[in-house]
Amino acid sequence: MSRVGYALEPKKVDTFIQPSFLHYAKQHSIDLIQIDLTIPLSQQGPFHCILHKLHTQSWKNQLQEFSTKHPNTVIIDPPELIDRLHNRITMLESVTQLQLSIQNENATVEIPNQVVVEEPISFDLGSIEEHSLRFPLIAKPLEANGTVDSHNLFLVFDRDGVKSLDNNPMVLQEFVNHGGVIFKIYVAGKQFKCVKRKSLNDISQEKLKTIKGSVPFSQISNLGEGDGGGSSAVDKAEMPPQSLVSELARVLRERLGLNLFNVDVIRDGKNPGRYLVIDINYFPGYAKLPSYEEFFTNFLMDVVQQPKSV
């Protein structure tokens, strides 16, 4: 039996550590063991591998100490590399200037045009022109550290909308119409899977003439059905080419130096060969994937069979 320790928030334990997963992993000689956060990590183990999604300095110190004492334990993943996903600018840096070699596909992968606003109240609106940003924009807290606040997004329709934002560092990103469907590529080491989900509806030119200021994300669904969107749009949407999905998963895994993440990708409604990465999340909700038990166990088997080289 290989021993895999996990250190996760209680909510994540509830969703991710399902009995079906524990059972499937055990059948494949993987024992998943909950790390007791009330006891120093150094007093626990041994572990072939440690999975974690905790970001306190105390946890990072414990991991560092454990790793020094037990260099053969694989830490999935290094905290300093995970930290790059906690800032919405550094998160997307690995995507810029991606030269994907996608066979037989006329496709590009980019990120939306965006700018950081440190203080919305005193923001120099001239920067909007300077960065050639076009309304509507989507405003996202710069910090993406898993807190409720980090998911408080706004649609911004004009300059007054920028001024009305909460006075925290934000990223202003161009909203790209994409037919109301988002593609989520889940990566776990060499394993990857792309699924489609409902996303924000397109914003029509008509609507743009009538809506002013900014609208919090929680109210965006009240803007009406829009053009496209809805669950039938999801059913009808064509998946991105498999070669794009596999290349994106492979290249990002290499560039980020991470094993566990998902990538949110949209397809430009005006240019179906243009794909945009809008978000990358560390250790996402794998349990939402069909047969996640097998998907994740395959990953763990790769890790324990080839320590330190996944």
Ligand SMILES: Nc1ncnc2c1ncn2[C@@H]1O[C@H](COP(=O)(O)OP(=O)(O)OP(=O)(O)O)[C@@H](O)[C@H]1O
């Ligand atoms: N640039 C964009 N253009 C169009 N739609 C966007 C854009 N950015 C985000 N969205 C929409 O807003 C949603 C939330 O944005 P994003 O994924 O960046 O936020 P998040 O808080 O990090 O979400 P989560 O981590 O839960 O996936 C996306 O799933 C998509 O529907």
Ligand SMILES: O=P(O)(O)O[C@H]1[C@H](O)[C@@H](O)[C@H](OP(=O)(O)O)[C@@H](OP(=O)(O)O)[C@H]1O
């Ligand atoms: O709350 P933070 O730490 O930010 O992480 C969330 C991610 O941002 C989301 O992307 C995850 O949902 P998806 O797996 O549907 O992307 C979401 O999955 P979950 O709610 O199933 O745990 C979380 O992992």
Ligand SMILES: [Mg+2]
């Ligand atoms: Mg997202």
Ligand SMILES: [Mg+2]
């Ligand atoms: Mg996110």
